[in-house]
Amino acid sequence: MDGSQPGAAAAVTRTRVDQAIGAVWRIESAKIVAGVARLVRDIGLAEELAGDALVAALEHWPVSGIPDNPGAWLMRTAKNAALDHLRRDKTFREKCVQIGHDLEAQEAHIVPDFVDDLDAARNDVVHDDLLRLMFTACHPILSTEARVALTLKLLGGLSTGEIARAFLVPEPTIAQRIVRAKRTLGQARVPFELPPPAELEERLGSVLEVVYLVFNEGYTATAGEDWMRPALMEEALRLGRMLAELAPREPEAQGLAALMELQASRAAARVDRAGKPVLLLDQDRARWDGILIRRGLAALARARLLGGQGPYALQAAIAACHARARTAGETDWARIAALYGDLARVSPSPVVELNRAVAVGMAEGPAAGLALVDALAQDGALERYQWLPSVRGDLLEKLGRRLEAAAEFARAAGMATNVRERDLLRERARINAHGG
Numbered sequence: 001m002d003g004s005q006p007g008a009a010a011a012v013t014r015t016r017v018d019q020a021i022g023a024v025w026r027i028e029s030a031k032i033v034a035g036v037a038r039l040v041r042d043i044g045l046a047e048e049l050a051g052d053a054l055v056a057a058l059e060h061w062p063v064s065g066i067p068d069n070p071g072a073w074l075m076r077t078a079k080n081a082a083l084d085h086l087r088r089d090k091t092f093r094e095k096c097v098q099i100g101h102d103l104e105a106q107e108a109h110i111v112p113d114f115v116d117d118l119d120a121a122r123n124d125v126v127h128d129d130l131l132r133l134m135f136t137a138c139h140p141i142l143s144t145e146a147r148v149a150l151t152l153k154l155l156g157g158l159s160t161g162e163i164a165r166a167f168l169v170p171e172p173t174i175a176q177r178i179v180r181a182k183r184t185l186g187q188a189r190v191p192f193e194l195p196p197p198a199e200l201e202e203r204l205g206s207v208l209e210v211v212y213l214v215f216n217e218g219y220t221a222t223a224g225e226d227w228m229r230p231a232l233m234e235e236a237l238r239l240g241r242m243l244a245e246l247a248p249r250e251p252e253a254q255g256l257a258a259l260m261e262l263q264a265s266r267a268a269a270r271v272d273r274a275g276k277p278v279l280l281l282d283q284d285r286a287r288w289d290g291i292l293i294r295r296g297l298a299a300l301a302r303a304r305l306l307g308g309q310g311p312y313a314l315q316a317a318i319a320a321c322h323a324r325a326r327t328a329g330e331t332d333w334a335r336i337a338a339l340y341g342d343l344a345r346v347s348p349s350p351v352v353e354l355n356r357a358v359a360v361g362m363a364e365g366p367a368a369g370l371a372l373v374d375a376l377a378q379d380g381a382l383e384r385y386q387w388l389p390s391v392r393g394d395l396l397e398k399l400g401r402r403l404e405a406a407a408e409f410a411r412a413a414g415m416a417t418n419v420r421e422r423d424l425l426r427e428r429a430r431i432n433a434h435g436g
Helices: 003-041 045-066 070-087 090-109 118-123 124-136 144-154 160-167 173-188 198-219 230-246 251-264 290-305 311-324 335-344 352-363 365-377 389-396 402-415 417-433
Strands: none
Touching: 003 045, 003 124, 003 144, 045 070, 045 124, 045 144, 045 173, 090 402, 118 311, 124 144, 124 198, 124 230, 124 389, 144 160, 144 173, 144 198, 160 173, 160 230, 198 230, 198 251, 230 251, 251 290, 251 311, 290 311, 311 335, 335 352, 352 365, 352 389, 365 389, 389 402, 389 417
């Protein structure tokens, strides 16, 4: 028998165990960090202790085998390490008193208003811990970049290298953001707790914003060679679903979940086999994901039942108009234009007005849309935004003003930082300049 075979088999087994541990960690890490943070009141320390549990799994599981409940094994190991740390801590008694107060509060049903089942919340504090972790990682004291990095690290289970690659940023830069974020939270003595009612809406908005930003970067990458970054999109979807489950009575949490499900349903149709972008009106709708569409429409229905008229619920309603149209020609552009009008009143911005101009151009004709775009161009707020000349080029093309359209597409290509987007715009410029 070849003497190398047993060693090769052992290597394969070790690889499979390592892969299994990685999969479990991606699913369970946020719960573990959150559960430990409730004990030690320090996110940085909680992450370190959770990491120690992961190291212990890497050491023990290849020998003893993967436990029946790997998540519970990791949680128990991390919490035992936390208790050992607390016993060595000179402030142990004070922390024990605080923990005791927290447990009494949970027994007294002092839980956030947006937890539906109070008995379940009392008996299973995992949801509460995850909410605490979400609100702490997305605290407004941190910059948006720091909130995104910390959230993906703690709640998304991504490594520093994965986050860096996703955003095309050097790994040391991401590492510094995460370290500084945890230091800032510690120095400011930000408590590991849910915000008081007076701050809840603002803080929830910060959490939703982070998830939304992560999804947008995955859906249409701002830079690099790929049109989309599916891993980021999937992490945002996972976080959004988690938040919608943890905050079932918050309409904007349901609205954001609906928006992401509906947008993500188009992912397979948004690029061709070569990875080139496929515009919405040219997409093969048979490739849209029916399961995601149904999930999105269900979440939108929940948002509406809760009276949702916020920015995410309105954007989800717009996405639903596209999802319900079996063909591009059946799209209710008048409804979409009206919804963008509502969105502009709730969350005014030049980008919203640009999108409304697109919808008006589809509903009332390209001349009507062009008039709105020209007004935005004169305002100057979108001077460096490549989608302004891109939209203007599209409207000019539909009006038969091909040379003007070519110039606009070329201008947009000069602003684009995503390679796929730039190539698409250059191709459209070339076609209009040469008549095909």
